[in-house]
Amino acid sequence: MQKNRTNWLVTILLLLGSSVILFPLYLTVTIAFKTPQELADSLLALPQSWRFENFTDAIYLTGFFNALTNSAVITVSVVVFTLLTNSMVAYAIARNMHRKFFKFLFYYFVSAMFIPFPIIMLPIVKQTSAWGMDNILGLILLYIVYGLAFNVFLYVGYIKSIPKELEEAAIVDGASTWSVFWKVIFPLLTPMNATVGILTALWAWNDFMLPLVIISDTDMATLPLVQYIFQGQFSTNYNLAFASYLMALAPMILVYIVAQKWIISGVTKGAIKS
Amino acid sequence: MNQRTVVYFLMTIPAWMLFFIFHTYPSLQGIYYSFTDWKGYGDWNFVGLKNYIHVFQDDRALNAYFFTFKFAIISTILVNVISLMIALGLNSKIQFKSTLRAVYFMPNILSILIVGYIFNFIFAHFIPDLAETWGITAFSKNILGDSDFAWIGIVIVAVWQAVAFNTILYLAGLVTIPGDLYEAGEIDGAGPWQKFWSITFPMIAPFFTINMVLAMKNFLMVFDHIMALTGGGPGQATESISLLIYRGGFEGGEFAYQSANAVIYFIVILVISVVQIRLLQRREVEL
Numbered sequence: 001m002q003k004n005r006t007n008w009l010v011t012i013l014l015l016l017g018s019s020v021i022l023f024p025l026y027l028t029v030t031i032a033f034k035t036p037q038e039l040a041d042s043l044l045a046l047p048q049s050w051r052f053e054n055f056t057d058a059i060y061l062t063g064f065f066n067a068l069t070n071s072a073v074i075t076v077s078v079v080v081f082t083l084l085t086n087s088m089v090a091y092a093i094a095r096n097m098h099r100k101f102f103k104f105l106f107y108y109f110v111s112a113m114f115i116p117f118p119i120i121m122l123p124i125v126k127q128t129s130a131w132g133m134d135n136i137l138g139l140i141l142l143y144i145v146y147g148l149a150f151n152v153f154l155y156v157g158y159i160k161s162i163p164k165e166l167e168e169a170a171i172v173d174g175a176s177t178w179s180v181f182w183k184v185i186f187p188l189l190t191p192m193n194a195t196v197g198i199l200t201a202l203w204a205w206n207d208f209m210l211p212l213v214i215i216s217d218t219d220m221a222t223l224p225l226v227q228y229i230f231q232g233q234f235s236t237n238y239n240l241a242f243a244s245y246l247m248a249l250a251p252m253i254l255v256y257i258v259a260q261k262w263i264i265s266g267v268t269k270g271a272i273k274s
Numbered sequence: 275m276n277q278r279t280v281v282y283f284l285m286t287i288p289a290w291m292l293f294f295i296f297h298t299y300p301s302l303q304g305i306y307y308s309f310t311d312w313k314g315y316g317d318w319n320f321v322g323l324k325n326y327i328h329v330f331q332d333d334r335a336l337n338a339y340f341f342t343f344k345f346a347i348i349s350t351i352l353v354n355v356i357s358l359m360i361a362l363g364l365n366s367k368i369q370f371k372s373t374l375r376a377v378y379f380m381p382n383i384l385s386i387l388i389v390g391y392i393f394n395f396i397f398a399h400f401i402p403d404l405a406e407t408w409g410i411t412a413f414s415k416n417i418l419g420d421s422d423f424a425w426i427g428i429v430i431v432a433v434w435q436a437v438a439f440n441t442i443l444y445l446a447g448l449v450t451i452p453g454d455l456y457e458a459g460e461i462d463g464a465g466p467w468q469k470f471w472s473i474t475f476p477m478i479a480p481f482f483t484i485n486m487v488l489a490m491k492n493f494l495m496v497f498d499h500i501m502a503l504t505g506g507g508p509g510q511a512t513e514s515i516s517l518l519i520y521r522g523g524f525e526g527g528e529f530a531y532q533s534a535n536a537v538i539y540f541i542v543i544l545v546i547s548v549v550q551i552r553l554l555q556r557r558e559v560e561l
Contacts, residue, residue, distance in 0.1 A: 011368040017360065018377045020434070024392050027400065043400055085289060092285035105286060109293065114544050115301055116495055118519040119536040122529055123300035123307070126314070145296045148289060177281035206385040208498045213520070224387045228501065231391070238395060245388050256383050260376045263383065268446045271439070271484070 028249070031242040039239060054243035061233060062244055066219060067226040068251070071205060074136060074222060078143040078204040079197050086148055086196065087189055090155030091181050095164075097156075106156060112149040117209065125213050134216045142214065143204050151196050154270055158192040159185070191269070198266035205252060223248040307533045314529035325534035334510055335535060338518040339542075345425055345514070346493035349432045353489050354482070357437045361444035362474070375445070382438035386431075390502025393431045394418065397503075421511035424504050428512055431499050436492070440485045447481030448474070483554040487547055494543055515539050 031039060032054055034047040058064060096102035124142070128134050133141070162185065170180050186193075208224040215221055221229060227248055234241035256263060308325055312318035329335050364375055381389065398416045405413035417423040451474065459469050475482075497516040500506060506513035506521070513521075519539070523532035 005367065006369055007367045008369075010363045010366050011370065014360070014363045014368060014374050014378075015370070017363075018374060021377055021381060024389075024396065024434075027396070028392055031395075043403055088285050089289040092282040096282055102282070102286070105290060108290075112293070112297055114540075114547065115297075116516075116536070116540055116543055118495075118516050119304045119533075119540050120297060120300040121520065122314075122523045122533055122536070123303035124296065125524070127296075127300060127303075141292075142296060145289075145292050148293055149297075177278050177285075181285075202383060206383075206387075208385065208387045208501070209516075209520075213524070224385045227385075227388055227391060238399070241391070242395075245391060248388055249384055252383050252385075253380075256376075256380065260379070261372075264375065264379050264442055267382070267439070268442050271443055271488070272446055272481075 028242050028246050031239060032246040033243075034239055036237065036239055051239070054239045055247065058240050058244040058247065061240070062226045062230050063219075064226075064244070064247055067221055067223050067248075070136060070220055071223045072251075074140055074143070075201050075204045077140045078147075079200050081140070081144050082147050082151065082200045083193050083197055085144060086151040087155050087186060087193065088181060089148065090152045091159055091185055093152065094156045094159035095167075106152065109149050109152045113153070121209075121213055128214055129216065134214055136215075136220050139211060139214050142210060143200070143207075147196075147200055147203075151200075154196060155189070155192055158189065162188055194262060195266040195270045198263050199270050202267075304533045305537055307530045308537050309534075310530045312530040313527040314523070315527075318530070321530075325531045326538065328531065329535050329538055334513070335518065337510060338513045338515045341425065341512060342494060342496065342514045345429060345432070345496060346490055349429050349436070349493045350486060350489045352429065352433045353436045353440050354485055356433065357440035357485070358444050360437065360441045361448055362470075364441070364445055365448040375442075379438045379442055381435045382442075384435070386435055386498040387502045389435055390431055390499050393427070393434070394503050397427050418504050419508055421508040424508060424512045428496070428499050428503055431503060432493060432496065435499075436489060440489060443481055443485055444478060447478035451477045479554075479558040483551065483558060486554060487550050490550060491543060491547055494546070 027043075030044075030046055033050045033052075034054075035051055038045070038047055093102045093106050097106065125134075128138050128142075131138075166188070167180050167184055170184050175183065206224060207222075208228065211222045211225040212228065215225060218229060227244060230244070231241075234244070309320055309322060310318045311321045311324075360378055364371065364378065368374070397418045402414050402416055405411070418427045455473050455477070456469060459473055464472065495516055496514045497520070500512055500514055500517055504512045506517050515535070516539075519532045519536050522528040522535070526532075
């Protein structure tokens with residue numbers, strides 16, 4: 001009987017601990033709605049009147065909707081193309097591991113995981129600007145290509161656990177390798193697609209370093225990059241800055257509130273494999 | 275070659291080429307330039323190992339390595355201790371289990387740069403203001419502006435953000451431990467402390483390895499936190515290796531020199547990861 005009783009001490013400690021996470025977010029929301037005067041009077045209090053001008057000003061100053069569109073376009077394209085291409089590459093590798101070329105390819109991609117980005121950073125910036133790729137399109141391509149190292153590793157492990165008999169049946173029915181992949185394997189990859197999709201989306205949405213070095217035109221800046229670019233203008237007005245931060249964080253928080261179960265399990269699966 | 279093999283090659287070769295062009299080739303270029311004196315523009319000559327030798331004599335670089343290591347080691351330890359405690363709590367019989375889980379994982383989905391800006395305000399205004407109101411003079415200064423303490427601010431933000439991810443991993447490990455192990459332990463008269471050290475901890479050893487290696491690797495690459503909190507300052511007190519390579523390479527005309535630094539950095543990360551995996555896995559086997 002004792003086993004099923006709620007451990008209230010631990011519950012209370014965890015509730016208290018969660019305030020460490022929620023408090024900075026509370027500050028962000030309240031400051032975003034305050035006037036500078038209210039902020040000076042009391043840091044902690046709720047705003048007396050919810051001031052929406054901070055948001056309209058921040059939208060105007062940072063070109064919020066432009067940055068939101070850029071981030072959304074980049075994230076969606078990267079996720080879609082990553083799922084379609086990286087899974088296919090991994091499938092070809094996983095089913096041909098007995099061949100030298102494919103085995104080499106697997107270790108080639110996986111070993112690239114250990115190369116820190118700064119080693120590529122300087123040359124890739126020269127290269128992308130010389131080829132006219134210092135824009136959103138270039139960024140999308142780089143995310144898809146750089147994701148390969150980790151995603152191939154995840155997919156290959158998963159595909160190996162899919163029995164070959166399923167494919168053989170389709171082959172006997174006369175299906176080509178392409179249609180075997182798209183009609184038989186790709187649907188079976190759904191759990192791993194979810195994991196890769198979530199990890200890729202988090203990465204492309206939140207990444208700061210790659211846009212910082214690749215994007216040269218302010219109009220193409222992503223949400224995190226915009227916060228960085230306008231930091232100088234924010235310095236005198238925290239209310240404006242926090243309205244901007246809140247708007248940049250909000251889309252991800254909303255998605256998380258709706259889909260947190262899948263996000264947590266997707267991220268866990270990916271990380272355990274590694 | 276039969277038709278199936280042709281298709282398999284068609285599936286991989288474009289990806290292989292793109293990966294070579296945008297990942298392997300720039301890596302090789304970086305290594306190549308590290309033996310030259312290229313500034314990023316203009317003429318250049320081969321200089322052999324000169325850049326490498328200079329990195330080891332460069333106070334700014336040594337300072338960056340020292341800071342990065344200090345930061346990474348302390349953060350790794352703190353993150354693992356805290357996240358293991360939270361995971362144990364979340365795995366016990368508690369109320370609001372799924373809500374608490376969702377809250378504790380939330381920092382992992384947020385942009386580190388923006389989180390850094392929010393904490394920047396907390397360190398620069400919130401804590402000093404509060405300390406002044408309460409008359410605690412020790413906290414009335416912005417720690418990010420103090421070259422002796424600024425690194426603590428960065429550790430706090432890094433730990434705040436990274437605990438989320440490690441907690442979920444430990445939790446994934448904890449649920450795999452069969453309950454009868456604890457029942458057997460109870461029959462043998464084991465207390466909570468003993469149960470932790472002789473059952474829980476050994477059973478999640480592989481998760482401990484993953485968490486230590488991943489946390490250390492990520493913290494050695496620290497960049498976003500510092501851009502948002504201190505910009506490497508005051509002076510160069512919190513300049514990490516990534517930040518130094520970025521600054522020196524793009525702003526300081528040290529393209530070749532920082533390429534050499536990046537190669538050293540790569541070797542350091544590789545060696546540490548391999549040594550960590552070896553040591554921690556040996557421990558797993560023994561237990």
